[in-house]
Amino acid sequence: MKPKLAMFSFTSCEGCQLQILNLEKELLEILNAVEIVNFREAIDQKSQDYDVAFVEGSITTQKEIEEVKDIRQKAKAVVAIGSCACIGGINAMKNFFPIDFVKKQVYGEMGKYFDTLPVQKVSDVIPVEYEMHGCPISKKEFLSVTKNLLLGVPLKQPHYSVCTECKMAGNVCLYDKGETCLGAITRGGCEAVCPTFGDSCHGCRGLGEEANIQGMVEVLRANGLTEAEIKNKFSYFNGLMNFSEVTK
Amino acid sequence: MELYFLPKSKINLLMEEILGEFTVFGPKQKDIQFVFEEISHPEELRLDYNTSILPPVKTFFPNNEKLIAFNLNNIDKTEIVTNENRKILFGVHPCDINAIKMMDEIFAKPPQDEHYLARRKETIIIGLNCKKPCGEKTLCYDKGTYKADSGFDLMFWETHDGYVVQVVSNLGKYFTAKFSYFFNFFTEFTENFYDFVDNFQSEQEQNFTKKLTHNIFELPEALRETYDSELWHEIGAKCLSCGSCNIVCPTCYCFDVHDVVDLDLEGGHRCRNWDSCQNIGFACVGSGENFREKSSQRNRHRVFKKEVYLPQNQGFSGCVGCGRCNNVCIAGISLIEIYNRAFELQKNQEEQK
DSSP states (O other): OEEEEEEEESOOOOOHHHHHHHHHHHHHHHHHHHEEEEEETOOOOOOOOOSSEEEESOOOOOHHHHHHHHHHHHHHEEESHHHHHHHHHHHHGGGGOOOOHHHHHHHHHGGOOOOOOOOOOHHHSSSSSEOOTTTTTTTTHHHHHHHHHTTTTTOOOSBBHHHHHHHTTTTOOOOGGGGGOOOOTTOOOOOHHHHHHHHOOOOTTOBBBOOOOHHHHHHHHHHTTTHHHHHHHHHHTTTOOOOHHHHH | OOEEEEEEEGGGHHHHHHHHEEEEEEEETTEEEEEEEEEGGGGGGGOOOOSSSSSSGGGGOOTTTEEEEEEETTTTGEEEEEOOEEEEEEOOOHHHHHHHHHHHHHHHHSSHHHHHHHTTTEEEEEEEESSSSSSOOHHHHHTTSSSOOSSSSSEEEEEESSEEEESSHHHHHHHHTTTTTHHHHOOOOOHHHHHHHHHHHHHHHHOOOOSSSSSSSHHHHHHTTTTTTHHHHHHHHHHHOOOOHHHTTTTTEEEEEEEEEEETTTTTEEEEEEETTTTTTTBTTTTBBBBSSHHHHHHHHHHHIIIIHHHHHHOOOOOOOHHHHHHHOOOOOOHHHHHHHHHHHHHHHHHHH
């Protein structure tokens, strides 16, 4: 019997599910090896019986907490996918403001009828086997993680930075063009797709293990960024990190 | 030795001929800088380049290279993958020629690296001498690597309107013989070569400057004494462990190996990627222990590997002074500064004795 995969979506734009759906050629071959039983963007069926759950989105309501705990009980392996699920991502900006203010900003007077909580990443609520970072995830990483799960190969996070991959790609450094970038301390694995196409790295894959945040702040200062701009740069995707606490 | 004179106006014509017969790698413009990549049109070749983002030697040691092909269900189907095709590296600067010489030695030492050697085999290297340094942060004059005595098949010496072409090897002669109609028709060198070289070198002497306060031969000893010094903690605090210095280095040869299985979960390849000793996981072993978990240790290791361990074990320095690592470091870490700090520390210690 083929292993059953399920895709679940919480607070997010569902762009990571779309990335999986975009694997048009490979999906047919994947289906030789697995059965997909839940995938809102692709199929109607829903099933409570699955082996691996790919969970997208951050957790922002009581209902989501219960649902993700239920998924954990049913799945043999849970993989958090995308920045929202792995590090809070853009959603985490919500936590910079009082919850009542947020409700009012988004829903106006109707805000009081909405149950909403500060943003949590999936691993704040349940243990996960792997975090597949990125906004959105890399299609290549989805394939390699799926293959490794099927083969029983241990899953490993890349231990190199976006900068490493950017140099491998032979790119002109954005700092040489008078721009700034977080690639030096951001976890790699995206093949430096943003710098390769001219955008700077915003840190969507989260900060690398033992990232030298203070060193990065000094570099950004030396490149003319104000304290507010630096804070904003870090808060874009990495808002769950307490920026003021980790820097001088 | 054969000598020719090639007017600048004829370079494109020569390139057209070569491109019909060979795969050519050379300097070409990318945005505001230059890369050393495959040339598809004659006008792409930019012999006026300063330096390339990645060094030419990477042609023989590409990133994500397939080493073996395997089949999980049939071990007999395992095959070594090598890639052999005659190619030309056109316009390699002396620092990079010296780097290729070093890498040739490293990869040819047993156990030989078949993959590197296959790509390297029969590659024609056309050198391009530098009249002036390519930037502020190079150490090539201190290291003597601003010129190359060997390691090339042809050498181009720039003049105001052309290039003196010096052919030194059999491969070089094969090259000029292959395009003999071109070289015989368009190119004739009538001056005295040794006078020309003398003049070229005195121009170099005027343009290049030393960056170190001491002789480079004193460096291994001076560095050894910094082992426990505060210097490495200072560098470690600045370093972002991004790994860029290693990736752009023409003499960094460390790699990581991983398997990529096909979607049919049967076939696949074992591949290698360039690795960096500045990445936190580089010295992490199977038990989970990390031999160099601090950035200060990793930085010290990079410098010691190049300037202490390699000279001690192989008899040559692992740095050709090309300056790429210094240019690429956004945190401003520079080997020039580190080396001079080491000399200064040594001097202070001697004065205290």
